[in-house]
Amino acid sequence: MALADRLAALFAEIDEIGKTPDGGYRRFAFSDEDAALRAFFRTQVEARGMTYEEDAAGNQWGWYGEGRADAVVTGSHLDSVPDGGAFDGPLGVLSALLAIDELKERGITPRRPIAVVNFTEEEGGRFPLACRGSRLLTGVVGADDLDQLTDSDGITFAEARGAATFAPDPQALERIGHYVELHVEQGRNLATMSDAPLAVADAIWPHGRWRITIDGVADHAGTTRLVDRDDALLKAAHLIIAIREAAEATGTLATVGKLDVEPGAINAIPSRVTLFLDARAPEVCDLDAVIGKISSAVDERGAAMERISLTPATHFDTDLVADIAERFSLPVLGTGAGHDAGIIADAGVPATMLFVRNPTGTSHSPHESAELTDCAHGIEVLTDVLAYLATE
Numbered sequence: 001m002a003l004a005d006r007l008a009a010l011f012a013e014i015d016e017i018g019k020t021p022d023g024g025y026r027r028f029a030f031s032d033e034d035a036a037l038r039a040f041f042r043t044q045v046e047a048r049g050m051t052y053e054e055d056a057a058g059n060q061w062g063w064y065g066e067g068r069a070d071a072v073v074t075g076s077h078l079d080s081v082p083d084g085g086a087f088d089g090p091l092g093v094l095s096a097l098l099a100i101d102e103l104k105e106r107g108i109t110p111r112r113p114i115a116v117v118n119f120t121e122e123e124g125g126r127f128p129l130a131c132r133g134s135r136l137l138t139g140v141v142g143a144d145d146l147d148q149l150t151d152s153d154g155i156t157f158a159e160a161r162g163a164a165t166f167a168p169d170p171q172a173l174e175r176i177g178h179y180v181e182l183h184v185e186q187g188r189n190l191a192t193m194s195d196a197p198l199a200v201a202d203a204i205w206p207h208g209r210w211r212i213t214i215d216g217v218a219d220h221a222g223t224t225r226l227v228d229r230d231d232a233l234l235k236a237a238h239l240i241i242a243i244r245e246a247a248e249a250t251g252t253l254a255t256v257g258k259l260d261v262e263p264g265a266i267n268a269i270p271s272r273v274t275l276f277l278d279a280r281a282p283e284v285c286d287l288d289a290v291i292g293k294i295s296s297a298v299d300e301r302g303a304a305m306e307r308i309s310l311t312p313a314t315h316f317d318t319d320l321v322a323d324i325a326e327r328f329s330l331p332v333l334g335t336g337a338g339h340d341a342g343i344i345a346d347a348g349v350p351a352t353m354l355f356v357r358n359p360t361g362t363s364h365s366p367h368e369s370a371e372l373t374d375c376a377h378g379i380e381v382l383t384d385v386l387a388y389l390a391t392e
């Protein structure tokens with residue numbers, strides 16, 4: 001079967017998991033969907049005769065070849081944002097599995113072990129921290145930090161995990177010699193700027209997440225005169241406009257994509273709104289600038305702002321990027337999207353990513369798309385990269 005068809009068959013196996021009526025996916029931590037995807041990963045690993053393992057941080061691994069030291073690692077994540085697309089995450093995991101098949105078909109015997117990884121909760125779709133699995137693995141966050149996290153139903157991470165325990169895993173990190181993640185491009189650089197179906201990544205913009213809380217006073221929607229109201233959501237609306245203006249003034253990106261409104265009744269004036277802010281910029285000074293302006297707007301409105309996470313710029317390994325770009329004739333791209341590859345690179349592992357062309361550039365949406373033939377080309381090149389790194 002052609003590689004594109006084999007990829008389509010693997011996508012079909014997980015297609016119904018967490019699918020929404022509009023064709024998106026909801027795949028969140030500790031859900032039935034999460035369990036089904038983790039079972040799928042394990043089955044795929046074992047079906048290939050690879051050794052299945054979980055690290056202390058909850059990430060899943062499939063090992064191919066002898067030993068564990070200085071491994072060449074590839075993979076991505078199987079969770080999604082709310083109503084995410086099919087490719088962001090799963091493409092990298094499925095491609096990694098198919099690349100192992102390709103290596104076997106090509107009769108390549110790696111001198112270094114190769115591992116496929118499924119990182120846990122990359123999107124932070126349930127608990128507000130992105131890249132949970134890689135951040136915990138590398139120890140940038142600790143188990144106690146996670147236990148404090150709360151989902152939008154007020155359930156803490158500690159409650160959700162129940163008896164399961166998670167911890168940093170320095171030994172698992174130590175084993176990663178190189179990391180290369182294949183991912184759908186989350187923009188239109190390849191579709192508009194070049195004819196290439198594939199690029200290699202050199203950087204990830206600095207980005208962060210903040211929680212902003214605005215208080216008002218709950219009251220009756222039918223009896224409270226407009227002039228007498230202290231409406232937290234109305235204040236939040238003005239703040240969202242100020243955030244947009246701050247982003248425009250600084251040439252950055254700032255997004256409020258999630259609000260919690262209390263008490264959350266149609267007929268009650270909102271007493272408290274929690275806004276979740278995502279901000280990204282090509283340079284850290286630009287990110288500081290937009291956050292400075294937003295903090296002032298927050299202060300002016302008597303609101304409170306608290307940082308959830310801040311991820312500095314990632315510069316992927318210069319030699320590795322240049323080598324892959326030259327050897328496989330790939331254009332080089334940066335991105336504003338965060339990835340586990342960035343966390344792994346920041347921990348000192350030579351890492352990079354391969355981006356597959358996305359015709360519309362859309363991502364974090366059911367409309368995300370990629371041509372399966374482009375994806376298959378990505379798998380071929382990923383196989384070449386793994387073969388090169390594991391036999392060099």
Ligand code: GLV
Pocket residue numbers: 122123130336337338339
């Ligand atoms: C994750 O995909 C992010 O960039 O937010």
Ligand code: MN
Pocket residue numbers: 081088123364
């Ligand atoms: Mn994503």
Ligand code: MN
Pocket residue numbers: 077088089122183339
């Ligand atoms: Mn992703």
Ligand code: MN
Pocket residue numbers: 122123337338339340
């Ligand atoms: Mn991401």
